[in-house]
Amino acid sequence: MTEAQPVVLDVGNKAARAVLLGGAVSGAIGLFTYYACLTDQISGGTGTLIVAWIIGSVFFGIGLLCAFGWRAASRPAS
Numbered sequence: 626m627t628e629a630q631p632v633v634l635d636v637g638n639k640a641a642r643a644v645l646l647g648g649a650v651s652g653a654i655g656l657f658t659y660y661a662c663l664t665d666q667i668s669g670g671t672g673t674l675i676v677a678w679i680i681g682s683v684f685f686g687i688g689l690l691c692a693f694g695w696r697a698a699s700r701p702a703s
Contacts (some may be wrong), residue, residue, distance in 0.1 A: 641699035644691050652688020655681045 629651025661667055667677050691698075 644698040646649025648688045648691025
């Protein structure tokens with residue numbers, strides 16, 4: 626009787642693609658929000674501008690985390 630070999634499913638490629646796409650979209654939303662804040666395209670008062678800046682910072686931060694964590698997400702299967 627032969628010994629069964631373990632089955633390896635490589636999901637790293639799909640995860641890396643999801644990280645790249647999600648980070649790119651999130652970073653673009655953050656940059657667009659920064660642009661809108663800096664060019665006074667946000668209607669409302671100062672409070673609205675501050676909230677928009679914070680939301681843009683969150684999205685841009687997610688994009689940066691994906692960019693800095695790219696090596697961990699695209700690691701080769703071991």
